[in-house]
Amino acid sequence: MVELEPKVLEEVPGTSYSDHPTLPMRTGxxxxxxxxxxxxxxxxxxxxxxxxxxxxxxxLLSSGDLEGAVQWLRAGNPxxxxxxxxxxxxxxxxxxxxxxxxxxxxxxxxxxxxxxxPQESSVVQSAxxxxxxxxxxGPAGITSAYLLARAGHxxxxxxxxxxxxxxxxxxxxxxxxxxxxxxxxxxxxxxxGVHFHQNTRVGxxxxxxxxxxxxxxxxxxxxxxxxxxLNVPGSGQTHxxxxxxxxxxxxxxxxxxxxxxxxxxxxxxxxIDVARSLLRIGSTPVIVYRRTEVEMPAISAxxxxxxxxxxxxxxxxxxxRIVQDGDRIVALECQKMRLxxxxxxxxxxxxxxxxSEFCLPVSAVVAAIGEIADLGFLPDNLRNDWLRGQKMFKxxxxxxxxxxxxxxxxxxxxxxxxxxxxxAAAVDRYLRGEQPLIENPVLTSLWPRALNYDQMAEAESxxxxxxxxxxxxQVHGSSQKTSVKWAVGEARRCLGCGTCNNCxxxxxxxxxxxxxxxxxxxxLGIDLEHCKGCGICVxxxxxxxxxxxxxx
Amino acid sequence: xxxxxxxNGAVAQAVRMARTQVICAYPxxxxxxxxxxxxxxxxxxxxNSRFIKVESEHSSMAGxxxxxxxxxxxxxxxxxxxxxxxxxxxHWAAGARLPIVxxxxxxxxxxxxxxxxxxxxxxxxxxxxxxxIYCQSCQEVFDTVIQAFEVSQRVLLPSxxxxxxxxxxxxxxxxxxxxxxxxxxxxHPLCVPHKIDIEKPATLGSMVAPDRYMEFRKKIDLxxxxxxxxxxxxxxxxxxxxxxxxxxxxxxxxxxxxxxxVATATxxxxxxxxxxxxxxxxxxxxxxRLRVFRPFPAAALCNALGxxxxxxxxxxxxxxxxxxxxxxxxxxxxxxxxxxxxxxVRGIIAGLGGRDITAExxxxxxxxxxxxxxSETVTWWNTLPEAVVR
Numbered sequence: 001m002v003e004l005e006p007k008v009l010e011e012v013p014g015t016s017y018s019d020h021p022t023l024p025m026r027t028g029x030x031x032x033x034x035x036x037x038x039x040x041x042x043x044x045x046x047x048x049x050x051x052x053x054x055x056x057x058x059x060l061l062s063s064g065d066l067e068g069a070v071q072w073l074r075a076g077n078p079x080x081x082x083x084x085x086x087x088x089x090x091x092x093x094x095x096x097x098x099x100x101x102x103x104x105x106x107x108x109x110x111x112x113x114x115x116x117x118p119q120e121s122s123v124v125q126s127a128x129x130x131x132x133x134x135x136x137x138g139p140a141g142i143t144s145a146y147l148l149a150r151a152g153h154x155x156x157x158x159x160x161x162x163x164x165x166x167x168x169x170x171x172x173x174x175x176x177x178x179x180x181x182x183x184x185x186x187x188x189x190x191x192x193g194v195h196f197h198q199n200t201r202v203g204x205x206x207x208x209x210x211x212x213x214x215x216x217x218x219x220x221x222x223x224x225x226x227x228x229x230l231n232v233p234g235s236g237q238t239h240x241x242x243x244x245x246x247x248x249x250x251x252x253x254x255x256x257x258x259x260x261x262x263x264x265x266x267x268x269x270x271x272i273d274v275a276r277s278l279l280r281i282g283s284t285p286v287i288v289y290r291r292t293e294v295e296m297p298a299i300s301a302x303x304x305x306x307x308x309x310x311x312x313x314x315x316x317x318x319x320x321r322i323v324q325d326g327d328r329i330v331a332l333e334c335q336k337m338r339l340x341x342x343x344x345x346x347x348x349x350x351x352x353x354x355x356s357e358f359c360l361p362v363s364a365v366v367a368a369i370g371e372i373a374d375l376g377f378l379p380d381n382l383r384n385d386w387l388r389g390q391k392m393f394k395x396x397x398x399x400x401x402x403x404x405x406x407x408x409x410x411x412x413x414x415x416x417x418x419x420x421x422x423x424a425a426a427v428d429r430y431l432r433g434e435q436p437l438i439e440n441p442v443l444t445s446l447w448p449r450a451l452n453y454d455q456m457a458e459a460e461s462x463x464x465x466x467x468x469x470x471x472x473x474q475v476h477g478s479s480q481k482t483s484v485k486w487a488v489g490e491a492r493r494c495l496g497c498g499t500c501n502n503c504x505x506x507x508x509x510x511x512x513x514x515x516x517x518x519x520x521x522x523x524l525g526i527d528l529e530h531c532k533g534c535g536i537c538v539x540x541x542x543x544x545x546x547x548x549x550x551x552x
Numbered sequence: 553x554x555x556x557x558x559x560n561g562a563v564a565q566a567v568r569m570a571r572t573q574v575i576c577a578y579p580x581x582x583x584x585x586x587x588x589x590x591x592x593x594x595x596x597x598x599x600n601s602r603f604i605k606v607e608s609e610h611s612s613m614a615g616x617x618x619x620x621x622x623x624x625x626x627x628x629x630x631x632x633x634x635x636x637x638x639x640x641x642x643h644w645a646a647g648a649r650l651p652i653v654x655x656x657x658x659x660x661x662x663x664x665x666x667x668x669x670x671x672x673x674x675x676x677x678x679x680x681x682x683x684x685i686y687c688q689s690c691q692e693v694f695d696t697v698i699q700a701f702e703v704s705q706r707v708l709l710p711s712x713x714x715x716x717x718x719x720x721x722x723x724x725x726x727x728x729x730x731x732x733x734x735x736x737x738x739x740h741p742l743c744v745p746h747k748i749d750i751e752k753p754a755t756l757g758s759m760v761a762p763d764r765y766m767e768f769r770k771k772i773d774l775x776x777x778x779x780x781x782x783x784x785x786x787x788x789x790x791x792x793x794x795x796x797x798x799x800x801x802x803x804x805x806x807x808x809x810x811x812x813x814v815a816t817a818t819x820x821x822x823x824x825x826x827x828x829x830x831x832x833x834x835x836x837x838x839x840x841r842l843r844v845f846r847p848f849p850a851a852a853l854c855n856a857l858g859x860x861x862x863x864x865x866x867x868x869x870x871x872x873x874x875x876x877x878x879x880x881x882x883x884x885x886x887x888x889x890x891x892x893x894x895x896x897v898r899g900i901i902a903g904l905g906g907r908d909i910t911a912e913x914x915x916x917x918x919x920x921x922x923x924x925x926x927s928e929t930v931t932w933w934n935t936l937p938e939a940v941v942r
Contacts, residue, residue, distance in 0.1 A: 006767070009767055009770065009771065009774075012764070012767045012768065012771060013746060014649040014708055014745065014746050014771070015647060015648045015649050015746055015756065015757060015768065016756075016757055016758050016759070016760045016764075016768060017746065017754045017755060017756050017757070017758055018754055018755045018758030018759070025759045025761075513755070
């Protein structure tokens, strides 16, 4: 409406114009749908088993606030430097930037931020007087311990190994995760106030019941540390190793020599790590797997790197006998397989071909056919609950929580961290007298490709070589050259899916001038008296940070 | 410079010499050659103008509105169905007070399809707020387009200049084409006071509450009243420059006329011969050509027609159910006179869909009126007897 209040006809302008919403017409009464600002879980975070708040971290980094980005990352995850090396970066596979110059190097940015030591020590809230005991100093146990300590609880971690880290220390070879990186992250966890009790095996050095008595809550994060047994004739032979035992011995610095060709049985990450470790001690590893590469549970990038390093693969073969000559192994007898119908895991099942036996000449065999939990220390009733697949114990055993592989069986470090994070939140609620539910993320997840691509400009990845497997092999160590300039530039490529960044597209498109800007950069508002619910703002939002909802 | 041009050619020359900045048009018979000639001028560089191609007349007028809103001199041309399609935008152009000039080549509307002269198209747009001027010669077409640019920008109302389809649009006539400097000296620089200003973002034509809408509308009506004087003033200025003027009304042998034919456009030109002929037979005939229909010269019409004995109004369109529009309006204007001054007014509807209105037709109309043989208030001229129509 025109600003002036004309007193005579001559003062009325030639035609109507307005720099305001259509004030006289309350078009808001027309609508039965209305827009609202609603941040969504971006596809990267939705895919992140560790639950990293990726878009916010990258928003901080892109604004040049390196310290803020590191703090926010470490506020929910004690292992960014570790995960920045070992994670399969599920996030990047769903990145919406993919078709606009390539997915963001989220994995590389996590490593960059993880390697940047925070200036302040962890922000720890004032002591609550409540105590928590944690069984297992692996990624899940430590994550929950770290977050609960930061929340002000007194946390004690019990672990049977000499040093903390669990599988991060014993199961992942140093060429993938240098141990000084792990040590730095564990030091920050200790700084947050977590008390570690190493060489203390629950059930041997301390009873589980004692933990229940001493602590207000107990978290069981014992992991899968027992090897699944290999049941073929000859498997008791001295030159037959178990994958995680072998990795642990190598990690402990033992000068092991296994000359000749070594058969590595299995298709998971342990098999890959064993094979690559064997290469480094001079052996000639060949991975024997009963299905094909497609069905391998190992992280595909790790498979690629193993191939690049020279690991041999023998698919569609299952061991049937270990052929010995005295105390020496001379061969692994295998049976050929074919792929049948999909099994319960959804992968096509191997079907033996009778009479197809053949021998692989090998001098040693490593069984890496899976790990299982050893929860012998738990009281019978709790263990029975667990065996029945319950993620939470029953009502009369409140105060005991499961975290990590024993809760999820997901088998990745990122999943362990995510589980530790969920359980820490549940335990914190429990200690505060609230419902200890394991909750799913509050935000609606934004489906990949749900963005308004018309509004997005293409931007090339600043480090295309990052995605080439061979180069990644070389940069896996701690010496990777990354600069702040690279990291900030890469973070700026983030589309901020599902997160309003005040781009003001809604404001510019609104035909009713109903988008309200209180002040530059502040959260936007909607003048519902004039918003007629046309939905153009929602349609034009480049990043899906608005939704239409029914009125009333 | 003496030259020979057809009506459409005269339009194109006037638009060129007015240094029109934006032309946004869609071709339609019989207007097409206007658009073709202008496009060729822009393409060859003779005319430094932006020619915007569009997919319909609705868009062509929308484009003109946008262009004129930036303060550019803007022109379009159309006909018949095209003008009808523009209808919504015509209101907008007038309501936004934009000095757009449009030529409409009068043509009948379907169904049945007609390509030929008929004023139904422009008469139907009478109430959109546009000024309407009906021309009778190629020279007048040229002069009127130039005058329309000047009047429009002075009163901030759009102008519609009418040519009879084919009878004028495609008829070549001897005419005078002024030197370019003359037009540059005549037309004032265009100034649209409410043009778009990127420094002051605003919604143009925004919502107006009931407490203010009428004021905007009244100002359009007042602008039409003002435009009557401006047309006369501009016509006089043009006359001083070129020796040619046309007036709001064009009178021929009206001095002592008792029988007056009121006509528009090309039939008025034919009617002069008829009037001369009747005068020779001692019938006191006269011709009043209505040139400017909007703004409506009511007072001038009363002045010209009061106290005559008989008035015959020729309409090349029909407001179905009640007379032709010119007949209606002239009769209603005359009602302002005292009853003693009222002439007898008869309406003739003739020439629809391009049917020729010949000198013989006009003579018979006037004679029948003079002999009291036009018994009906409105006569559909020379149509088949009703009993034959199925």
